[in-house]
Amino acid sequence: PGAAQDKEPINVAALYNLTSGGLSSLDAPSFNGMKLKAKMINDAGGILGGRKIEITAIDTKNDTRETATAAQRAVAIKGLVAGIGQSDSTFALAAAPLFQSAGIPFVTSGATSPDLPDMVGDQMFLVPFGDDVQAHAMAEYAYNTLGLRNVAIWTDNAMDYTTGLTRYFTERFTQLGGKVALEDVYMTTDQDFSALVSRLQSTTGVDAVFASSGPDTAGIIVKQIREAGITLPILAGDGFDTDLVLSVPGEALAKDVYFTTHAYAGIETGPAQEFRAAYQAEYNTAPENAFAALGYDAMGLVADAITRAGSTEPAAVSKALAETKAYEGVTGTVAFPEGKRVPNKPVAIIKVGGGKMNFETTVTPKG
């Protein structure tokens, strides 16, 4: 191959729900993060000797059928190296099998069901930790560090992410000897939690609330619980990693909230800070939620694998991905344990208070 061919772009597909409501408030930041990383790589001269990354983005419109056809279009792109996208397992499952049968790796930036690789096959990779990891981490932190014994759990039943989170949290928390005193559910589109709040208020013997929620309802939940005068600690997963948790309830009410997230929140230095600054500069807004960072890392991880593979052959890239041992991402160091394609990543625990997100501690799962 001549020099001209060497400069051919590297094709990566992005499959995100960008319109039609639903997950677009998660997917759009993720997509922005991904684009940002690609731009930064390209501005720095590209990879594989100056080849630029070219993203073909397809809007999957919050529709599993659109996702499936988008995947078909994506895998048909000539020279496609990998696909990136989706923040919920259901959608990842609509796309990934088509990449699997085409033999092209699919890296999900936001879907966190640890079973995904088993369900899809060897081309399926996760950038975030599995829900089991963060839910276990929170369960342990709640039981051991905070000394909580009885929790109420609120679950968004409309997403696989949140139902999974609840499952794993309950599993671990009860294993440790804790009790679930109350289980309540809602749907992503709900805005009014007054009925759940009243029930929580009238349930005795609850030490804390575990809110298994996505970013859209995170701030509202905190606001409504606190407005009712309930001071119980609120626990959550990375769905709470959004500014809304601070700004919607306001400084006075946003306190005693703990959530697990990727190891960048609350860190004011290093790649995390660099990412935040770049994001702010590019989009004129702070990263909206954790998914922005995850999209950024998904792109970075793929680029890293391509570099290590030294090739744009999907099979080689896939192999390199599987062998990732220490990719330094914004959301922590990604390492895939042998034969697993869910990364071993540290879980950060953040405490909200005083109008800020305060980094508490990091838990690294035993992989």
Added chain:
Amino acid sequence: MTGAYLLSQIVNGLVLGAMYALIAIGFSMIYGIVRLINFAHGDIFAVGAFAALGSIAIAALPFPLAVLVVLLAGALVGLLVERAAFRPMRGAPQVTGFIASLAVAIILENLAVMTITAQPRTFAIPAWLGALVPLGSISVRVVDIAIIVLALVLTAALVGFVRFTRTGMAMRATAENYGVARLMGINIDRMIALAFAIGSALAAVAGLMWGAKYGQISPLMGTVPGLKAFVAAVIGGVGSISGAVLGGFVLGLAEVLFVGLLPSEFSAFRNAFVFAALILVLLVMPNGLIGKSTETRA
């Protein structure tokens, strides 16, 4: 279950119901005159919320002035939409307008997503609106009271307007038969535009109140409340303003009480229960709670 618990659930239901009612009044207003199920209503509601955000948070207008801006913004968008999408197909079958309103909704939503993204935003309100007012064994926020009062006052005002003023009567005549209304000397274009302006302004105010209550707004926030308002309007009896309000309260109460009074395992079935109950209501009263019997003379 304590009395306070039941009372607080009822208050919750009333406040939620008042929100639905606020949205549903405008919906019913437009339906009543134009026989149009305006699915873009929920999006105008969102427009109102963002107009409020702009005028309170960005332009730092005092609250009453912000309300005025929101009213105007809503009316303006309503007029624009009426002019562009509905007036050209006047006289077409009802369902045509319904489809057009869906198209308008899609346009507004996608424009919003393209320009300001689908991200939820924080909606901060003046502190006095968030203050607590004790009410027997429980306490309620000023904003909640404001919402209920606003819903009731607006209903009374609108019902009075439609029922007792000359313009209101002309609007009702227009609703029935454009041709004959014109034969009475009524400028039906003006009546329809007026209905859109009022209905949309009300939706916009509802958006403001929604933001004030929940503290968070997003361009797509109107979809579900819009749908619920449609349901509320129908439960009450389509086209009836007081029916819309009643329907809103019934819907809000039903929703909260279902979740609140049944064991929590059932709260996942919230929407299913609410809809099943509403279907039951409709089966008993096929024309809604205040709906006129459609038994026509043969």
Added chain:
Amino acid sequence: MSAPAAFLLRFALPVGIGAALLYAATLSLDPYSLTILQFVGINVILAVSLNITNGFTGLFSLGHPAFMTIGGYVTAILTMPATRKTAMLRDLPSILAAHEWPFAASLTAGGLVAALAAVIVGIPVLRLRGHYLAVATLGLIFIVQSFAVNLPGITRGALGLAGLPPVTNVWWVYLVLVLTLLTCWRVKHSSLGRTMLAIRENELAAASLGVKVARTRVLSFALGAFFAGVAGGLWAHLVTLIAPGSFSILLGFQLIVMVVLGGTGSIAGAAIAAVVLTLSTEWLRPIEEAAGLFGASQIIVAVGVILVLIFRPSGLFGTAEPNVFGAFARRRRHAQSTP
């Protein structure tokens, strides 16, 4: 014309030509275009069958997605390999869990269960009229979705059933499509269809002529639901996944748009609108992707819909069928009435 010759001309010949075209398509199209071809077919099935309920009988039903969900889940559960069923779906009755059904039987079962649901729901609910019915059928979508979300032992909850066997192909889709069109065409151009239209136009007068209004309404609702159920099954095995949110209210709206755009009551209109809308949405994608303006394609389609309605407020064809077909039908009628 002799009977076999007439049959050849009316039925066998077009089907033969269609089959040949499809065969050519399977050979020449890439997988993506083939999939789109199938979704076009499924949307035509949906729009045309919704047209029975909404177009012929004038029932304002938004419930198609509910019946698709029912049909889709039933079909998916039946076709799943028995081993996966027992492992994944704990609450499934053992008779269902033990067997793996052939696709055709599963599709039919899906359709029948959907139709049965329509009958059960329809008998009380179809007493409602107009928007009241719209709300009730809207509620049906929520209710069915609630069950899909909250019966994880049968449906696997929000995650849905993934990894279904990819058995749907062009042949299945277009076989069902032909059956749907044939049924709708026959119904419309029959006494039954005429009573449906009569109910739509003036219920009281129809009742006074002895038309069994309630029964005919339920029948048309169930007929529409049957095809919706079958289409749901085809859909699920094309995407190889079905989740509670797969068939949303939005889809219900899109289908109504197709029916209205085609002309309420016009079979060909609904079919053409379904084809055009599905394809135009797909064709506009590259434009928005190139521009990075996601949502632009939907805006363009929506503006197009408004423009069509401004210039043709009763849809493309009204209740009538376009001329090619119309002339055809008239000729037949003539042939029959002048023996």
Added chain:
Amino acid sequence: MLWVDDIHVRRGGTHALRGASLEVRRGEIVALIGANGAGKTTTLATISGLLRPRSGTVRFAAEPDAAPVELSAMKAEAIVAAGVSHCPEGRQIFANLSVAENLAIGAFLRRDREGIASDVADIHRLFPILKERAGVPGDRLSGGEQMMLAIGRALMSRPKLLLLDEPSLGLAPRLVEQIFDILERIRDEGVTVLLVEQNAAMALDIADRAYVLEAGSIVLQGTGRDLAEDPSVRRAYLGAA
């Protein structure tokens, strides 16, 4: 005061009026008769602005010395304001407005409260049932009662020119007589009337002049009496053998 000149009107696929012309003079009752589908209703609807002619003109002068205005360029509501009131075919009562409101809406463009009140009282005297049923929704009235309401409503705008489309439709014989008496009275009070009637005999009897419309054009005209004696009219419209 009204000049309809060579108008062509299409309705749906039908060429309903093909060059119809007629004239109404101040203070007259003019009858327009014709078979089903001849275009009588179409003629009235074109005058009142509900339909637009393809070609031809409709001119109207409210006052004797005023310059005629071109009605076919005006909106229906402006035509009412100019003094033309149209009582449409098939009654067309506002079903959800009460009987009283149906009357009130007829006076929509008027502002003189007392005048309106006294006109309502007059109409109640003409049709007492409308007073009895004042609060009832319009569609609850019987067919004949609705006709009375429609006529009353048309009168409420105090028109200079009243267009009536089959006012005797569905009325009991006694009431038909009453309606025709009322028409004469209205005329004597200075309202000009253009009357479309199937009851040709009575129409021709009270009409000062009359036109016969056939297939969209005027085929005969003359005084009411002349036409009533015309053999072809008698055969076709009066049911005489």
Added chain:
Amino acid sequence: MQISPAPLLKVERLAKNFGGVRALNGIDFALNEGDLVGLIGPNGSGKTTAFNIVTGILKPSEGRITFGGADVTGNAPETNAALGMARTFQNIRLFNDLPVVDNVMVGLHRKRGPGFLATVLGLRAAARAEAEIRQRAMAVLDILGLSGRAAERVGGLPYGDQRKVEFARALASDPRLLLLDEPTAGMNPYETADLGATIARLHRELGITILLVEHDMKMVMGICQRLVVINQGNMLAQGTPAEIRADQRVVEAYLGHGRKGGRQRGPEDVHAVG
């Protein structure tokens, strides 16, 4: 009253309240097989209401209706239609978007329409039944002189023709009892006389029992054997046309004395005008 052992339609003490309005206040009449009876009365006297109750569209407040010996009080309209009642409506109710002939065909579906399965499977029997229905509908349209407009959309027809289509539609269903509510409203005297003659002929030739509401006295008196007069929901009189014409109460309440000093109006005295 002529009492035969079993009248086809018998209405006893029929009453109806609409909220505060008592539209019918206990009326009684009966029709024998083969009768042609006129039901007349001032506007608002309750004629249409009586029709609506007999056919099942409204439920009576009081009273009893028997049809063919069976009690049909409160039946649904489709049940009564199946028993052989057919009607026309005072405010025309046609299937506006359908062609004229299809309007008439709907009336034939109940008796002759093929079943659902036969239709969907495209059985030959279904096609035959369709053709037969169409032929019959055309035949009925022919009687009323409408076969030329059979393919037109009925909503675009002039008022008078729409009335005829309604009549044809009711007639096509082979009714035992035909209830006509002002079938000639909107027709000119010539057309009215024509339709009257048609009704009389159909009655004579087919022996259909007919109950006719009509304000055109010339026609009613000309073709009816017997008249029932109601006034403000009450029975006023019953009898032959001659008896009714002579009944002073009927003249007072309904017929009137003629305009301008008793000059009788109507087609027959056009001469007098000249």
